[in-house]
Amino acid sequence: MRHSGLGISSFIISTAIGVLMFLLFVIAGVLETSTPGGMDENSVEAMLVGLFLIAFLLMDLVALGLGVGGLFQRDRRKVFAVLGVVFSVGTVAITLLFLLIGMMA
Template structure:
C-alpha cells in the first residue's frame, strides 16, 4: 500500500463517537441559551426610587395646595396678616425641605438601581430623572430666594 494514500472507511460502519474520559459516556449537547431582556426582573431600588418620586410629587402638590388655602385668608383681609403668613411660609418651607430630603434618597436609590446588572432599568431611569428634576427645582427656588433676599 502507498504511504501517501488515505485510509478507506466503510460508509455503512458507524462512526466512533468521542467519550468523556471520566464517565465513558458520550458528551451531551448543551443548548445555547440567549438571555432575553424580557426575562430580567425590575430592579428593586429602581422601583423604590420611582415610588419615592411619585410620593414626593403628591407631597409637593398637597403642600402647595394647603399653603394656598391657608394664604387665601391673607387676600381676604384678615387682621392677623403677619402671623398667618409666617405660619404658612413656615409649613411650606418645612414640607419642601423634608420632601427634598426624600428626593435625595430617591435619586441615590435610582442610581443604585441603574448600576445593578441583569435587571431592567426602566424604573431606575424614570425615578432618577424625576427626583433629579425635583432637586433642581428645589435648588432653583433656594437660589432665587437667596438672590432676592440679598437685593432687599
C-alpha cells in the same frame, strides 16, 4: 431579566414625593392668599410648610440615591431606575426654582 428593586422603590418614592410637594405648594398658596397681608413668617403654619418642604426634599434625595443605585445593578432592567432619577431630579429642580422665584418676589 427582572426589574431593579432599587429602581422600583426610587420610582415609587419620587412619584409620591412629587405629588406631596405639589399639594404642599397648593396649601402654602392657599394659606398665603387667605391671610390678609400674607402669611406671617413666624407662624406655626409657615414653619410646618418649611419643615415639610425640607423633609420632602430629603426624601427626594433618598429616591435619587436609590435610582442611581438601581442604575448600577447588573442583570436588571433599568426602566424604573431611570424614571426614578428623572422624577427626583425634576422635582428637586422645580422646587428650587419655585423657592428662588419666591425669594425674588
